[in-house]
Amino acid sequence: MKVVILDGYVDEPSNFGVPPYISPYPRYVAGAVRDAGHEWEYVTIDRVRAGHPLAGDLLVLISGPIVPGKYLRSLPISEREIVHHASAFQGPRVFGGPLARFRYYDESLIKPFNWVALRDLDAAVYDHLTTSEWTHRDKTMDEWDRWALLGADVVRDHPDFPEPLTVELDTSKGCVRYVNKGCSFCIEPMYGKPKFREVAGVLAEVRRLAELGAVNFRLGGQADFFSYQAIGLGTSPTPRINVPVIRALLEGIRAAAPDLKVLHTDNGDPAMMLAHPDDAMAAMRDLARLASPGNSLSFGLESADPRVTEANNLNIDADGCLEAVRMVNAVGRERGGTGMPILLPGLNFVAGLDGETRRTFDLNLAFLKQLLEED
Known part of the structure; x- marks a missing residue:
């Protein structure tokens, strides 16, 4: 199975992932996917805006501009883009990150998704890939360190690397x-x-x-x-x-x-x-x-x-x-x-x-x- 990780960028009080920064979220998801025995493709919203197609068996969409600012390099994914790209994807879709976890959304935003991860997105993806069930849970401390290692090479697919x-x-x-x-x-x-x-x-x-x-x-x-x-x-x-x-x-x-x-x-x-x-x-x-x-x-x-x-x-x-x-x-x-x-x-x-x-x-x-x- 190929999992497409769409990085819509995050901006939290204690985490930042708008270029030229990359947050840990996509790296952990990639690590969880690899741990479950599957393949991933990492794509930033800027690459999608430039025309890169989203094609795979599962779409994992990350978003979380909780404390949005004035950005110099890029912009986090918009609500319109979230709905558009999720609706257009041919296959199941899961929405996660700070925007989902803290329920900063309305029903129209999440309508295209099969699952909204209200705890750790990486853990939800891993559980689905290994058990076919969607879950709400936090990753364990062992998973935290393991997925950080297994997903580290996401950085090489970032346009700013x-x-x-x-x-x-x-x-x-x-x-x-x-x-x-x-x-x-x-x-x-x-x-x-x-x-x-x-x-x-x-x-x-x-x-x-x-x-x-x-x-x-x-x-x-x-x-x-x-x-x-x-x-x-x-x-x-x-x-x-x-x-x-x-x-x-x-x-x-x-x-x-x-x-x-x-x-x-x-x-x-x-x-x-x-x-x-x-x-x-x-x-x-x-x-x-x-x-x-x-x-x-x-x-x-x-x-x-x-x-x-x-x-x-x-x-x-x-x-x-x-x-x-x-x-x-x-x-x-x-x-x-x-x-x-x-x-x-x-x-x-x-x-x-x-x-x-x-x-x-x-x-x-x-x-x-x-x-x-x-x-």
Whole structure:
């Protein structure tokens, strides 16, 4: 059986797959297909837009622009395209990814599909191929690592391979703030108690990807860089930072991919940094030493308005975020070989949150001006 994997791209709080990035979703699906003894073809929505036909025995369509942005290279698959390509495919069709899992769709969108995977798409595909039954379940930790290896060579079929393709890596799923339900608008706490991959599994995947020719990597598949295998998970929304494990991960990636050109991260929780400042500084020193210049830790400030912070259960206020920015700059201000700072603080703002007023934007602007004045 030939399984066609149509990558419509994802954009989640803790996962990104719009070119030049490739998310783990299609790689895991390919690994599950191969594990079940079948063949796959990986096709991006951009190739389909350029005229590439979709022909096979099963269509697996991935979509998930949960936090859509303004993209420079491409656009995620549209609802119209989803319906069109699913309807035109001659054979059974399954829809999955964040858009399906969190039910951000209406009935007209899913009408052409034989199955909508409300948990892990890769597990649903594997179960169907091996038992002829469709299921809703999460993959096991063993499947997670195994399918990551078996599906790694998807990267060679991406139009941006080998460069500028950046391979998004998963280290975990879920947010440590699940204990207080997290930010009001975020999907990450909906995954429940976080699951962390073992360092060895991540490194085996990186090693295989490097053997295939991948040179750019991002630790973006995690709600927070500082929370990886955190100590005391579930006892607090800010469990202790596991510095030795983070160091082992970063050093291991460097050893597994000695020719890598880019190693970057994404989200960093400023509340974790303030709760454990010494551990945070140690982890950032390792990040500055082992990642590539131009790296950033994106802070989910979302709003400098205290009323918005309270109304949406945000993880940090403006004063706390300012202190976290100072901590990053103390470590990462020096410029690396590319001319970029070694480590930068990033800021996310969200408009339209509960409690927002005209004054909110004045406070946001004042916060940004304060950052410039301090620099």
